[in-house]
Amino acid sequence: MVAQIGSFARSTGIEVISLPVKASTTITQGKGVEQDANGFAKAGTTGGTVALGLYVAIETVDNSAGADGALTVRCASGNSFVYMEAGGAINFGHTVKFDANADCVATTSAPDTKTFGRFIAHENESLTPTDASDGDTIIVRLGL
Secondary structure (H helix, E strand, C coil), X not given: XXXXXXXXXXXXXXXXXXXEECCCEEECCCCEEEECCCCCEEXXXXXXXXXXXXXXXXXXXXXXXXXXXXXXXXXXXXXXXXXEEECCCECCXXXXXXXXXXXXXXXXXXXXXXXXXXXXXXXXXXCCCCCECCCCEEEEXXXX
């Protein structure tokens, strides 16, 4: 099986939330999603915070021509295990946050308001997980 970013890595403990999409925005499957101050979903950034909501898109939604809330996007939330793309080197077990491309990168300090999960493993790794490199498809457990 080849893992696809935005797919669930486990079939149990799945949590999905539907969010209204911000105007003139496209959300891409497998990328980070954050909510703005008005509750609209947009692509994850380095400025997103857990207080407003940090998720992973499980579908692509193009609201580039729509108004705020014209479309909704389904996102993985809670303690789900989901495939994402590493935006750089990440050590096994380390916490992650979004980069400017809505990919996940290592949290370089103690977990903070931008930390949304933990790097668990690559696909089919269970006994001896390895560190991730830029572009790898990895399993991230949302939440801490």
